[in-house]
Amino acid sequence: MGVDVAAAGHDNGKSNTNLGGILSGLAVALGLVLFLGGFGWAAVVYRPYTVPTSSMAPTIDIGDRVLAQRVDGGEVRRGDVVVFRDKSWVTNANVVKRVVAVGGDTVSCCTEGKLTVNGKQIEEPYLPKGSLAEIKNFPTVKVPQGRLFLLGDERQGSLDSTAHLTDAASGTVARGAVSARVDAVVWPMNGMLKRPTGFEALGSLSQPGPLRIIVLMVVGGAVLVLGGGAYGPIAKRMGRSRARSRTEPVSAG
Incomplete structure (x- = not known):
């Protein structure tokens, strides 16, 4: 067979x-x-945002598209770049700034050209190359509990907390006004924001979101x-x- x-x-x-x-x-x-x-x-x-000004340059340039993680204001820590809305700043518009001090902190500028928080000089490598924090010189501010003090990385042209120092809250913003924390610049594809390590001496930093x-x-x-x-x-x-x-x-x- x-x-x-x-x-x-x-x-x-x-x-x-x-x-x-x-x-x-x-x-x-x-x-x-x-x-x-x-x-x-x-x-x-996440939520996408387009940043309309250069106040956060060079971290975020004018017209950049960013992805921001939806967070509760209570999760925000020093060094975070956040999206918030405060009618005393801009009516019906989101604003993007960096948190440099939180409730209970004492913040001032400047000591030897550096931002000072709770008596510590803060290294800020995200500032424009060759610039000093003292470009935005301002007196000592005691941040009320539950509020945040925010600055733009482009200190010279940023309308940030220093532009509202005469307000009742000394330019601070309520934590509840924050809706998101910026994780990355997606257009152009600059990637994840660098961690603000200069604030580590004052406490732990926020952990990156799940974008990766x-x-x-x-x-x-x-x-x-x-x-x-x-x-x-x-x-x-x-x-x-x-x-x-x-x-x-x-x-x-």
């Missing part, structure tokens, strides 16, 4: 193709979950979808190539 070698090889190739199809489908399904899940997570956690994880999910999902989707046509083409190169069936017996 003979054994048809070509038929056996054909059956084996068909099994491999079926297994590959299953794995391909699983890759596409997992990719879609990651891809859509990443976008969904981002929509819940979200990006990995979206990119990884896209790769799986494209790779899994491309497997079918590639497998069929390879199968046809093998069929053309296969020799005539050989029977043994």
